[in-house]
Amino acid sequence: MLELKNITKSFINGSEQVHALQGVSLTVSKNEFVAFMGSSGSGKSTLMNIMGCLDTPNSGQYLLDNQDVAKLDDDTLSAIRNKHIGFIFQTFHLLPKLDAIGNVRLPLRYTDVSDEEATERAIALLQKVGLGHRMQHKPFEMSGGQRQRVAIARALINRPTVILADEPTGNLDSKTSVEIMALLKDLHQQGQTIVMVTHEDDIAEHAERVVMMRDGQILDENYALAK
Numbered sequence: 451m452l453e454l455k456n457i458t459k460s461f462i463n464g465s466e467q468v469h470a471l472q473g474v475s476l477t478v479s480k481n482e483f484v485a486f487m488g489s490s491g492s493g494k495s496t497l498m499n500i501m502g503c504l505d506t507p508n509s510g511q512y513l514l515d516n517q518d519v520a521k522l523d524d525d526t527l528s529a530i531r532n533k534h535i536g537f538i539f540q541t542f543h544l545l546p547k548l549d550a551i552g553n554v555r556l557p558l559r560y561t562d563v564s565d566e567e568a569t570e571r572a573i574a575l576l577q578k579v580g581l582g583h584r585m586q587h588k589p590f591e592m593s594g595g596q597r598q599r600v601a602i603a604r605a606l607i608n609r610p611t612v613i614l615a616d617e618p619t620g621n622l623d624s625k626t627s628v629e630i631m632a633l634l635k636d637l638h639q640q641g642q643t644i645v646m647v648t649h650e651d652d653i654a655e656h657a658e659r660v661v662m663m664r665d666g667q668i669l670d671e672n673y674a675l676a677k
């Protein structure tokens with residue numbers, strides 16, 4: 451469903467050229483729950499941005515749902531992104547002025563989904579992520595774990611083909627991290643495809659498969675965590 455073929459990506463950092471991705475090939479199938487690991491700077495976020503169509507590779511091919519992303523015009527690309535991808539970030543990225551419902555329904559604003567249906571879907575998702583009692587709270591009135599639950603509900607509102615989560619527990623204490631992982635696992639068991647980045651073994655072990663990266667390359671696409 452997600453197919454990366456020999457993807458490369460470089461950045462100019464001052465006078466230096468950084469080869470962030472150096473020939474990454476990988477397939478993520480429907481209903482998989484994959485965790486990317488690897489030390490800081492190994493290219494995990496760059497790869498997530500490419501998979502999420504937020505950035506484009508210098509060379510190689512990326513097929514999302516069998517479509518070559520590079521061949522799409524901007525409008526088609528944003529439509530594809532809206533339809534297929536839900537993002538979760540380490541720092542939640544919620545809008546402070548909106549309450550939980552407002553944040554969750556935001557991705558539906560420029561779609562043909564009516565306001566009424568958007569609100570209904572947001573309420574149902576907030577209940578699903580265990581925030582039925584916090585729907586009219588704003589981010590500053592919520593704990594980190596609750597904020598991440600709002601972000602997960604927001605990521606689900608388009609019924610995306612895949613959820614991309616870059617260090618989703620990076621700003622959470624270990625108990626809250628376990629709760630968020632339980633929620634992601636639950637979504638996975640209901641058929642949601644999830645691609646996650648983490649640098650913690652304890653978090654990665656919740657995934658079905660661990661892909662280990664090093665220096666912009668895949669070291670092992672089926673990495674066995676030490677128990």
Ligand code: ADP
Pocket residue numbers: 461462463468469470488489490491492493494495496497
């Ligand atoms: P990770 O998420 O595994 O820590 P990244 O994908 O963020 O790694 O970064 C990989 C390499 O690319 C690093 O050396 C980083 O400094 C560089 N890099 C990433 N994004 C940019 C950017 N926008 N501009 C310049 N260099 C970047």
Ligand code: MG
Pocket residue numbers: 494495496
């Ligand atoms: Mg990163």
